[in-house]
Amino acid sequence: MFTLAEENYLKTIFHLEHDSMCEVTTNAIAESIETKPSSVTDMVQKLAEKKMLTYKRYKGVQLTEEGKKVAAGVVRKHRLWEVFLVEKLHFHWDEVHEIAEQLEHIQSEELITRLDQFLGSPDFDPHGDPIPDKHGVLKRTEKKLLSEIEKNEQGVCVGVKESSPEFLQYLDKKKISIGTKISVLGKEFFDGSMIIQVGTEQFFISIKIAENLYVQTS
Amino acid sequence: MFTLAEENYLKTIFHLEHDSMCEVTTNAIAESIETKPSSVTDMVQKLAEKKMLTYKRYKGVQLTEEGKKVAAGVVRKHRLWEVFLVEKLHFHWDEVHEIAEQLEHIQSEELITRLDQFLGSPDFDPHGDPIPDKHGVLKRTEKKLLSEIEKNEQGVCVGVKESSPEFLQYLDKKKISIGTKISVLGKEFFDGSMIIQVGTEQFFISIKIAENLYVQTS
DNA sequence: AATTATTTTTAGGTTTAACTAAAAATATAA
């Protein structure tokens, strides 16, 4: 069994490994978790002793297979709870992160099995992120950033890269959510800005928006 | 905001006050919470400073109005989650306590408001215990112990006093749950044992059973 | 290659909530 702090470290390192695709540094963890590098060193040494990750002084860390499994379990719980909050309790997708951050630490295999069933074994959370299965395996999707889509092509929104309330609220105002069809009508070479169509509305978006929206083209 | 430990102390003292109807002793708290009396003294002093209870050395404690409100809030969360686990996830009523013990500490007003709505604002948890409203007010019911029922009277099961898995499983085997009608066909003066009827079945129960089952007669 | 800057670790301290052991207060019994 793991403490709340240990679970948070494992989860954070799991995400950082996915993002950076290489060893995760002490500073990166510290920033992510909003703590000091010295605290990270402490915890990382503890997790190394528990064989959850490999650690060489000054060289960063890497999750072991076991560590990945534990971390994926926490992510699975987080995302299943997010689905519950949005689908069943009708929370807005920008309100659920904090609460799921707490719920992800509830310990009960059976609870998660039943929650998963209750929700119809969803594959994705309300932000479009994949939910690991009970063995920690992630379904990989071939999603692209909207910024990679060419003029006159179109895609379906499947997720966001950034998930700050501000961004999610912007998307909401523009009536963009998971499943929304987006057509690229025009693209400015100079700054990457676009004219897109969502439903019957056409409007301008900056590169910053386009680089934080995932779409599936198929 | 309160720590997990603080919430557990407040909740425990709240329950003990209801049971004993007088000041709650250090030892009673220690036993309930499975900790040492010295640890209780520490925490109780801390909670007294926070004005959650009044404390005089060697004299026990009493919750303040504020303390009662906080404690009732934790109990409300616990019991709402129990309803969720039984009604929505189809857990058995003897499996939910431990999980609710964790869920009761999730911090989010909005979550509980919505959970309550989602469950149809239930008044009682799966064990028949009343759920405090959002202001901490408990609906009082005039329930009696089955052992107080006379021969040839009957009542409807509304709750249990003890809620150990063993007891709940016994009740289950005998097909007794919340709402079950129980008729007292015979009562032995010597040891308090009874012959009761549940559905079409008639059987013998000891005083130990009868003293742990609440029924409503009306 | 030597210096400077950055990153990471070590060493030592703080807080929370537990613990043990001993002292003090209260309650019970002779």
Add this chain to the structure above:
DNA sequence: TTATATTTTTAGTTAAACCTAAAAATAATT
């Protein structure tokens, strides 16, 4: 009432997870 027993508190430790400040290792510049 004195002696004994029980309950409660105090004093001093421990462990987890954080912190600061200083030292050590690594990386970047000149």
